[in-house]
Amino acid sequence: MRTVYLAGVGYTKVSEHWDRSLTELAAEAALAAVRDAGVERVDAIYFANAAAEITSHQMGISAIVSEELGLSGVPSVRVECGEASGMAALFQAHAAVSSGLAEVALVVGAEKLSDLMPEEFNTVFSMTLPYETMGFAGVTPTAIAALLYRVYMERYEVPQEFVAQFPALMHRNAKGVPHAQFPFEVKLEDVLSSPPVAPPLRRLECTAPCDGAAAVVLVSEESVGGARSGTVTKLAGVSLRTDYASPFDREDPLHLSSVALSVEEALLRSGIDRDELDVLELHDSFSIMAPLVLESAGFSPKGRSGLELKEGRFELGGELPINTFGGLKARGHPFGASALYQVAELHLQLTGRAGKNQLDRAKSGMAVSTTGFGALSGAAVLIGGDSA
């Protein structure tokens, strides 16, 4: 397998873009990424999107994306893996470049959720759960998050604020970030006093419907010379794993084995250890997902991530900063695009372009994405600096 490099990124602000379509947003991010990479050609397009059929009346959308990019003729594939579509598309694009099928692959994720009425958004979000056994009965992602939350607090005997402080951290990091959906602070007290959506889960422990697009350009080691120096990172390892769709069908509902396995495998493929990572972008679709991901992936002992957050470990200046631009909670969660925002933000950190959120000496980072509650998860490791 050939080494794969990330040569450029692009993204839109996460927002309610009333005046822009799904493919317009995709094009804005993709063209920015191609410009950033300075590449002359694109051999393959991977379009990550969860819900185009419902939000945009469109099947076969990958061809429309290639047309809007002025790249008709180029092979273009839409990848749908729910909220983890972006990571799955990155996985496919990495395979294409590392195998030699493509020299330059464009991965763009986009989602257009703000056109949906609130109950339609709930319908789409509920599609991340198994319909035959849960969705049909009105079991929503908020309900599953609430049940996991209860099981977590009871098993580890931790108070709600240990979980509810994760959204507050995300908002601290998103403050003043131009591309964030909610670029302002939200205090723990605000989270805990927001209306319950499914007790104990509160409104400010959930993400909100939004639109957004993010893109990255992958190039082979043979073609990386053409990219501008100092702006390249190495995509050292990508992994994708699946699990039973309902967390309660698993032996331990609080252990996301697809997260554990994909993180382990991505590290193995990258040849680095967990404790060598300088930054982590993780999937916090609900407050409770942040501790579940951290603890399943072995970054924190079981039941202890809330305490570690309190002690400062995950802050921008901490030992392992997480979600440095606000994560899904505050930067925003446009499903198919979310993992590509994570990867693009890691790239900004590792190339010294993270602005006011720039970490000191960040050499390697990981993004962890999942859909539903660990039905499918993926992890990607980026390495920057001299080691790239």
Place this chain on the structure above:
Amino acid sequence: MRPGIRPQEHWRSKRFRYMLEVLRCANCGTVNATRRSVCRRCRSTSLVRERLPERARLLAFTEVKSATDVHDEMAPYLVGLLEFEDGTRIVAQLTDADYEELRPGMEMEMVVRKIAQDGESGVIVYGFKFRPVVS
């Protein structure tokens, strides 16, 4: 476009939704959803139809305030995590109780109730819910 309710889909799934019928693997004992070809754990094809017990223990519960388009009319409604004697867990709507009356550990029993309605003159879906056992 809205997905709504597909009567055919509901008809196919009726044995699970009306009777809690599942497929238990004769090889490893794992419970699988109805209509599967192989066991999800060991891939055995020896799957035997079985009805889960009508009673289960409530492990945790919540109240859904805002729901999908075909369930929204019934919101807010209760949702619980239940465990059967053999350790099989299920997530279901709860009924015949207020949020304040529920306690983890309560014994619950299965009833068939209205689950969803697709529009004013649309299809009504029935299925299992659980309620506290009244002794």
